[in-house]
Amino acid sequence: MKARGKSLGLEAAYQVLQNSRTRHAALVDEMYEPARLFTGPWLCKTYEAECERTRKLTAEAQIPRDRLETIVQAMRDPLKEERFRRLLSAEGLAAVPKTLALRINGEQPAQTACPPAEPKPLISGISSEVLDLLQDLYTPPQVFASLRRMLPERQLKAARLMIALNRANFHYAQLLSTLTPVSQLADPSRPKRKFASVTAEQLADMEIEFDALNDEFLRCAAHSGTWALELMAARSYLDRLMENARVIRYLAQNFPGQLAKLQTILDVPMGREALAGHAKKTGRRRKHLVF
Numbered sequence: 001m002k003a004r005g006k007s008l009g010l011e012a013a014y015q016v017l018q019n020s021r022t023r024h025a026a027l028v029d030e031m032y033e034p035a036r037l038f039t040g041p042w043l044c045k046t047y048e049a050e051c052e053r054t055r056k057l058t059a060e061a062q063i064p065r066d067r068l069e070t071i072v073q074a075m076r077d078p079l080k081e082e083r084f085r086r087l088l089s090a091e092g093l094a095a096v097p098k099t100l101a102l103r104i105n106g107e108q109p110a111q112t113a114c115p116p117a118e119p120k121p122l123i124s125g126i127s128s129e130v131l132d133l134l135q136d137l138y139t140p141p142q143v144f145a146s147l148r149r150m151l152p153e154r155q156l157k158a159a160r161l162m163i164a165l166n167r168a169n170f171h172y173a174q175l176l177s178t179l180t181p182v183s184q185l186a187d188p189s190r191p192k193r194k195f196a197s198v199t200a201e202q203l204a205d206m207e208i209e210f211d212a213l214n215d216e217f218l219r220c221a222a223h224s225g226t227w228a229l230e231l232m233a234a235r236s237y238l239d240r241l242m243e244n245a246r247v248i249r250y251l252a253q254n255f256p257g258q259l260a261k262l263q264t265i266l267d268v269p270m271g272r273e274a275l276a277g278h279a280k281k282t283g284r285r286r287k288h289l290v291f
Helices: 002-029 040-080 082-090 098-104 128-134 141-147 152-164 170-178 200-242 245-254 256-266 272-288
Strands: none
Touching (some): 040 098, 040 170, 040 200, 040 256, 098 200, 128 152, 141 152, 141 170, 200 245, 200 256, 245 256
């Protein structure tokens, strides 16, 4: 009975997925790009706005990585000294978090590699993987008209950007389509749209810069969670260091610059929910700052 119930559950889930894909396919058949042609000024204005927004979100995603790098740079020189390592061992602080230790030693923690996905059949010109990604997100039908002009790999990248940037609208999809290199278009023989006041060279430069910004953003977005977890472990270790009077005294006397950098990291709250506990710890540490 249990096996039969499980089988029925899987069949029901598969049917829901198939219905979702069928619904998307029906929508795709009716999708079209608006007849209104976008102008050169619109392209330039939208391009600059989206580039600025992507840069800002990329910088935010990089914050945990940058703070990790500050910790690494501040800890590297003190840990080279045998005297400091003996002090940490005597105080029960020799166990540096593994990922932090790797970074201090100039190594990068291993990243889990995603196996290459097998190509899936297109549904009315749209990758089924893209439909799966967007099935729970309200997406105007015209978005798929722009996606359909791209190759499946480009469609998938566009879908990930729209989700990560919360930009599942036609204007952004049109921008992605317009700045897609000819080699990544579904029909390379179709001439690209021309814009008044935007030369072919300018358009090519925009394609290159936009792709580079988006690649960096997607990379940071994919790793920001891992960086945040690494930073949490590193900060927990630093909290223990900064509660130890002997360690603080040693750093203040021999590495005052590094101590100041570590203090700046710990003075930045990890999150709203950590403010109260962090403030208490900061107060305790300041009591130790007497030499």
